[in-house]
Amino acid sequence: MTSNKQEILTSTIDTYRYFASQPTLYDIESCYRDSQDEILHITPYFSTIDLVRLGDLTYTRSFIYSLKSRQLLFTSNVTPIQKGLVRRLASPDGTYLALVSSETKGDEESQHMQIWHNEHLILGYKVNDSEVSPHGKILPKNDYASFFEWSSDSKYLAFTAEEKQKTCKSYFTAEKLDEIGPPASIYRENWGEQMETFKTSIVCIVDVASKQVKVIENQPKDFYFGQCTWTTNPDEFVLVAFRVEPYRLGLIFCENRPTALFKCNWRENQWIQLTEFDQFCRLYPRHLPNQSNQLVYLQTDVYGAHSQCQRLILFHTDTKEQEILVDRIENVIYSDRNSAPFAAEWDTQFKGLYLSLPFRCFSSDGRYLLLRSKSSSRIVVLIYDFLEHKIHSLDSPLGANTSVLGLAVFDHFVTVNIVDCCTPYRLYVFDLQALDRNINGWYSIAEHQFQSEVKHRIQWKLDRFFPDNETLPVESIYVHTQDSESKQPLMVWIHGGPNASISLNYVTDVITYASLGFDILLINYRGSTGYGQDSINKLLGNISKTDVKDCYEAIQRCLEYTDRTRSVILYGASHAGIIIGRLIGEYPNEYSMAVLINPVTDLLHFSMTSDIPDWALAQSVNKPFNFETGRRYYTDPVLMKYLIERSPISLIEHIKVPVLLQLGKNDRRVPFTMGLRYYECLKATTIPTKLYIYDSDHAIGEVANDSDIFVNTVLFIHEHLHR
Numbered sequence: 001m002t003s004n005k006q007e008i009l010t011s012t013i014d015t016y017r018y019f020a021s022q023p024t025l026y027d028i029e030s031c032y033r034d035s036q037d038e039i040l041h042i043t044p045y046f047s048t049i050d051l052v053r054l055g056d057l058t059y060t061r062s063f064i065y066s067l068k069s070r071q072l073l074f075t076s077n078v079t080p081i082q083k084g085l086v087r088r089l090a091s092p093d094g095t096y097l098a099l100v101s102s103e104t105k106g107d108e109e110s111q112h113m114q115i116w117h118n119e120h121l122i123l124g125y126k127v128n129d130s131e132v133s134p135h136g137k138i139l140p141k142n143d144y145a146s147f148f149e150w151s152s153d154s155k156y157l158a159f160t161a162e163e164k165q166k167t168c169k170s171y172f173t174a175e176k177l178d179e180i181g182p183p184a185s186i187y188r189e190n191w192g193e194q195m196e197t198f199k200t201s202i203v204c205i206v207d208v209a210s211k212q213v214k215v216i217e218n219q220p221k222d223f224y225f226g227q228c229t230w231t232t233n234p235d236e237f238v239l240v241a242f243r244v245e246p247y248r249l250g251l252i253f254c255e256n257r258p259t260a261l262f263k264c265n266w267r268e269n270q271w272i273q274l275t276e277f278d279q280f281c282r283l284y285p286r287h288l289p290n291q292s293n294q295l296v297y298l299q300t301d302v303y304g305a306h307s308q309c310q311r312l313i314l315f316h317t318d319t320k321e322q323e324i325l326v327d328r329i330e331n332v333i334y335s336d337r338n339s340a341p342f343a344a345e346w347d348t349q350f351k352g353l354y355l356s357l358p359f360r361c362f363s364s365d366g367r368y369l370l371l372r373s374k375s376s377s378r379i380v381v382l383i384y385d386f387l388e389h390k391i392h393s394l395d396s397p398l399g400a401n402t403s404v405l406g407l408a409v410f411d412h413f414v415t416v417n418i419v420d421c422c423t424p425y426r427l428y429v430f431d432l433q434a435l436d437r438n439i440n441g442w443y444s445i446a447e448h449q450f451q452s453e454v455k456h457r458i459q460w461k462l463d464r465f466f467p468d469n470e471t472l473p474v475e476s477i478y479v480h481t482q483d484s485e486s487k488q489p490l491m492v493w494i495h496g497g498p499n500a501s502i503s504l505n506y507v508t509d510v511i512t513y514a515s516l517g518f519d520i521l522l523i524n525y526r527g528s529t530g531y532g533q534d535s536i537n538k539l540l541g542n543i544s545k546t547d548v549k550d551c552y553e554a555i556q557r558c559l560e561y562t563d564r565t566r567s568v569i570l571y572g573a574s575h576a577g578i579i580i581g582r583l584i585g586e587y588p589n590e591y592s593m594a595v596l597i598n599p600v601t602d603l604l605h606f607s608m609t610s611d612i613p614d615w616a617l618a619q620s621v622n623k624p625f626n627f628e629t630g631r632r633y634y635t636d637p638v639l640m641k642y643l644i645e646r647s648p649i650s651l652i653e654h655i656k657v658p659v660l661l662q663l664g665k666n667d668r669r670v671p672f673t674m675g676l677r678y679y680e681c682l683k684a685t686t687i688p689t690k691l692y693i694y695d696s697d698h699a700i701g702e703v704a705n706d707s708d709i710f711v712n713t714v715l716f717i718h719e720h721l722h723r
Helices: 003-020 508-515 533-539 546-561 576-586 603-609 613-621 637-645 648-654 672-684 703-720
Strands: 024-033 039-050 055-060 063-066 071-075 085-090 096-105 108-117 120-126 148-150 156-161 202-207 212-215 223-230 236-243 259-265 270-273 280-287 294-301 311-316 322-326 368-375 378-385 390-393 403-410 413-419 426-431 442-447 458-465 474-481 490-494 519-524 568-573 593-597 659-664 689-694
Touching (some): 003 508, 368 403, 458 508, 474 546, 508 519, 533 546, 603 637, 603 672, 613 637, 659 672
Parallel strands (some): 490 568, 568 593
Antiparallel strands (some): 024 039, 039 055, 063 071, 108 120, 223 236, 259 270, 311 322, 403 413, 413 426, 426 442, 458 474
C-alpha cells in the first residue's frame, strides 16, 4: 500500500469513526410533570455506533427541566439497553415494564418474557418451554407485521407471536405415526425482504393480575394480523389484517396492500370483521382515548405506488361509518416558480400526509393528534385539532432550514427532535396548551454539541425548478463546506423507491463525505413523496424516463451554479440503479464514475424474481399485478420488450466510466443475481469495475457492512478519480 493510499485510508477511517459515533435521538420512553406542574422529567432513547464491536448501541438518559425558568436542572449518565432485547415497553401508567429478551446457546435461540412491577419481577417464563408457554417465538418489532401493546388501563398486554410448532420426527425415526409431522424442509410463506421471520402470527394476551398468558381462540386462519390498537373497553382491540392467499408479496415499504379492520373481544374469543378487503389499504389504527368506538387510521389506494399521499380517516367501530378528517393533497401550488439555481426558499405550506402515526399520538384529553409528515425536502410535525377540526403546523422554532421529527405525546406535551445536516439531535418539547393561548410553547431541553469548527463548516442550500412547464417541482439540497479552497468532486445522491425522498436530516455518510472533501447533491425528482399525489402519479409508467430527465437537469443546474469542469460521482441504491444506469449510458462523457448498491439494472429480471413484482408493472407501464397470471410475462412479448428497452443493462455498450457495485446476497427485493449479471456485462466490455458481496439483505444495514461500504467507496473514488 502506497503512502498516499495509507493516508487516505487513515483519514477516512478516523473521520467516519468520529461522525458515526455521534448519538442520535429516536424515541421517548417517558415524559411527565411533578405535582407542581413546573418540573418536567424526560427519558429519551438514543442510539450510536460502536465501531470496535461493530454494532449498534442503544441507551437512555434522563433530563429534569424547569418549565418556569426554562432551564435544564439535571442530566443523568447513560443507561445502556441490554443486548438481545426483542421488546421493551412501559405501561401507560408507568408502573409496569414488559421485556422480551433473546439469547443463543450453541444452535438454540431462546426467548424470555418478563413483566416487572416497579422493582419486582411479577411474571417470567421461557418462551421455548413447551409446558409453560402457549405460543411460539414472540415477533420482533415491525411497523407492519407485529405488535406489542399495553391496554390503556395498564392491566393487559397484547402481542403477536409465532404459532407453536410441534417437534416432529422424520418418516424413518418416528416410533409412532403421530410423531410424524410436516418436515422442516417444507416451505412456509413469509413477507419477503427483511421480513422472512414473519411467517405465522397468533394474537396473545397477558393478564397482569392473574399472571396468565392466553392465546386468543377462533382467530381467522386466512389472514395475518399485524397491527393493533386497544379500544376504551379493556376486553377489546382493533387489528389490521392482511390477506395471505393466494400467496404473499413483499410487505416492507409497501403501503398499498389490501387490508381490513377486525375487532377482537379477547375475553369471549370473538372476532368481528369491520371492513372489507376493498380498494383501500388501512394502516396504523389509533383509538381515541376518551371516545368509545372511535379510531383514526391512515388510508391509501390499493396497488399503484407503494408509498402515497395518505388520508386521515375517523372510523366508528359500532356503526362502521367513516369520515375523512384530512384528505390527500393532489397538487401543490408554488408562488415562486422561477428562482435561480440554489436561491429557492423553503416552502412551508401543507403538502399532505406521508408518514406513519406515532405510537403515542394523542393528548390525554383526546383533543390533539400528533401527525408526522414530509413537506418537500423537510420532515414536519402537524397537529390535528378535533375541537376546531383543523390542522396546526408546529413550525420549527429554529426556522424552515431544519426538520422536525415528531416523537410522542405525553399529556399535553409533544416531544420532538429538531435536526439538520450537521446536528443529530435537539430535544424540544412543545406545550399544546399554547395553541389556544397564542404564546410560545417551545422548550429547548438538550442539544448535541459538535466542535464549533465542524458545525459551522457545513452549509446547505435548496434548489427548486419545474420541468416541462408543469406545476410539479424537482428539488435538490446542495451540501458543501464553507471553507473549500479547491474544486471539490460533486457526489450526487439519488434516492431509491422511487416513491421516497431525501429529507433535510443528519446522515452520517453525508456529513462524513463533506468533511472528507466532497460536495453532495441530494435530489428529489418527480415521483418523490412530500410534493402531493400528482407528483407521485407522474412517475407511474414513466420510470427510466421522467426520473432520469429530472436528475440530469438537477445536476446541470448545480454545475452551472458551481463549476462545470468538476468531477461528478453518481451514488445510489435500489431504484437509483435505474436512474444512474441510464445516466451513464445516455451521457457517457459527463460523469466520472458510478457507485451502485443493490441496484435495479434489469426490469424484466426484477419482475420475474423480486418479492414485489407489482412494483415493476406499476412503475414501468402503470398496470396492476394479477395474482392469477402472476409472472407469466412471456405471454406478453410487447411488455417484455419494453421492460428490456427501459433497463440500464440495455445501455452497457455505451458506458465508459468506472462502476463500483456493492450487493447483499440475501436481497429479496432486488436479487443480487441481477447485479452480478450487470457486473459480468461491464467486465466483458473492459469497463473498470469492482464488486463487493455482503452476507446481508437489501438494506445492507449492519454496522460491519455499512461502514465497510463507506470505506470501500472512498478508496474506489480515489483510485479512479482524475485517471
